[in-house]
Amino acid sequence: MRLEAAVVACSASHYLLGPEGDRVFCESLSAKTGYPVVSSTQAILAACEALGVDRLTLVSPYEPWLTETSRRFWEAAGLRVDEVVAVPAGEDLYDPYRVTTATLLDPLRARDFPGGTTLLFTGTGMATLEALEELARGTDRVLLTSNLASAWWALREVEVGCDGFEAHPLLRRLERAAAAARTGARNSFGQRQVLTESAVRQLVEVWYEALDRHEPVEELQPLLSCEGLSLHQREGDFAGPDGLRAWHELVTHRFFDERRELSAVDVRLRDDSSAEVRVRFNWRATEWNPPAAGSRRLGSDVSESLGVVLEDGVPLIRTLRLESHSPTPGSAPL
Numbered sequence: 001m002r003l004e005a006a007v008v009a010c011s012a013s014h015y016l017l018g019p020e021g022d023r024v025f026c027e028s029l030s031a032k033t034g035y036p037v038v039s040s041t042q043a044i045l046a047a048c049e050a051l052g053v054d055r056l057t058l059v060s061p062y063e064p065w066l067t068e069t070s071r072r073f074w075e076a077a078g079l080r081v082d083e084v085v086a087v088p089a090g091e092d093l094y095d096p097y098r099v100t101t102a103t104l105l106d107p108l109r110a111r112d113f114p115g116g117t118t119l120l121f122t123g124t125g126m127a128t129l130e131a132l133e134e135l136a137r138g139t140d141r142v143l144l145t146s147n148l149a150s151a152w153w154a155l156r157e158v159e160v161g162c163d164g165f166e167a168h169p170l171l172r173r174l175e176r177a178a179a180a181a182r183t184g185a186r187n188s189f190g191q192r193q194v195l196t197e198s199a200v201r202q203l204v205e206v207w208y209e210a211l212d213r214h215e216p217v218e219e220l221q222p223l224l225s226c227e228g229l230s231l232h233q234r235e236g237d238f239a240g241p242d243g244l245r246a247w248h249e250l251v252t253h254r255f256f257d258e259r260r261e262l263s264a265v266d267v268r269l270r271d272d273s274s275a276e277v278r279v280r281f282n283w284r285a286t287e288w289n290p291p292a293a294g295s296r297r298l299g300s301d302v303s304e305s306l307g308v309v310l311e312d313g314v315p316l317i318r319t320l321r322l323e324s325h326s327p328t329p330g331s332a333p334l
Contacts, residue, residue: 007150019077040146043153052181061096096125104131118142140313165241225318232321255285273310296332300325
């Protein structure tokens with residue numbers, strides 16, 4: 001089997017090499033195999049760089065000597081270690097494979113972590129998914145594990161998107177954090193995020209501009225919530241990822257030269273994480289319905305309502321409903 005990339009999912013042995021030795025070793029493996037090879041430790045460092053992370057809190061199932069070796073590795077890589085939280089499987093039992101979700105969460109729930117610290121769960125053998133899903137709720141704090149960083153690096157290396165509906169929620173969360181870090185929008189790690197009117201307005205404008213450009217579904221997905229997505233449009237009711245694709249194919253194969261001129265965007269914040277939006281715009285487009293011999297010019301004054309929610313610190317559209325449309329003078333009938 002011809003591989004495109006590989007990750008060595010064993011962090012402990014790579015700590016002994018130090019960050020620079022680890023990098024050189026992975027480069028040597030890559031040269032010998034003919035495809036990129038990284039260790040889980042290098043994948044974590046790559047994720048930290050992409051996310052703008054410079055501070056860590058280690059959550060470690062290792063024996064004290066190995067935990068200390070891990071701490072020295074990350075500090076030698078230029079990362080500040082704020083503190084270490086030990087999560088052994090039991091008293092004097094240092095077995096990552098026997099650490100439970102409760103063992104992970106109990107010492108973390110009551111802690112008040114600094115706002116800028118990233119939680120790094122070391123040990124590829126430790127089951128972390130359920131714990132991370134709980135810890136991710138209501139905060140934009142970066143959460144990393146050896147396996148999560150490895151999967152993220154591998155998917156990016158082979159150019160598989162991590163922000164689509166098919167991606168695991170924790171991968172989508174990392175991808176959104178990386179996008180925010182690139183734009184400088186993320187500056188309050190670990191603080192509870194609040195939905196703002198300006199953020200909602202910006203999302204609405206980006207959404208309608210993307211529709212006018214007939215962006216592919218993959219470019220629309222990062223603007224939409226993966227949970228409870230519903231579209232109630234003139235063409236029918238559509239739900240979830242499959243519904244989005246079906247609606248997108250219908251409208252992009254029927255209409256072209258689309259232009260939406262927004263005349264009103266009324267935002268009502270329901271609470272810190274959700275909003276209702278009423279949008280009015282003038283829509284113009286050219287329509288072709290196969291096998292018609294020609295096309296027709298259309299125009300309408302449209303009113304739509306959108307439900308916006310905050311997920312992982314990012315405002316996303318969850319519902320979109322056509323409220324009314326009135327043909328403008330000279331428009332062909334729809």
